Amino acid sequence: MSAVAEATRELLAALIESNDIDLEDLAAAIFTLPEELAGANPALVxxxxGFQEVPLLMVREHLGTVDVPRVIRVLLLWNTVRPRSEIRHVYLHGAAVLRPDLAGHSYQEPEEGGTRW
Structure with a gap:
């Protein structure tokens, strides 16, 4: 499995598990990639x-807008009654610098070599 595929799988698993998301409640997912990952396809991953029924979109980040190299972002459009204050945002492997105000919402990365999904 490629590094991008592993990172995508890890990110999706962390988001699903830390928010207890039922895939039936997802309206769509939007992935963004920087220029150096232009050939990658997180939507395939x-x-x-399990995202067979979820509409997926991939877009390239604007040059100069991402301070973390090789970062994959995903925006899940989720039908939920849960208040924003209860939603856990997930930032892995140094990506917390993108939104330090949201990164401290108690998500714990799995131990080295471990997978949650």
Missing amino acids: ARSV
């Missing part, structure tokens, strides 16, 4: 881990 999402399809392989």
Whole structure:
């Protein structure tokens, strides 16, 4: 499995598990990638881990807008009654610098070599 595929799988698993999301409640997922990952396809990975019925979109980040190299972002459009204050945002492997105000919402990365999904 490629590094991008592993990172995508890890990110999706962390989001789903830390928020207890039922895939039936997802309206869509939007992935963004920087220029150096332009050939990657996180949507294919999402399809392989259960997102078959979820509309997916991939877009390239604007040059100069991402301070973390090789970062994959995903925006889940989630139908939920849960208040924003209860939603856990997930930032892995140094990506917390993008939104330090949201990164401290008690998500714990799995131990080295461990997978949650």
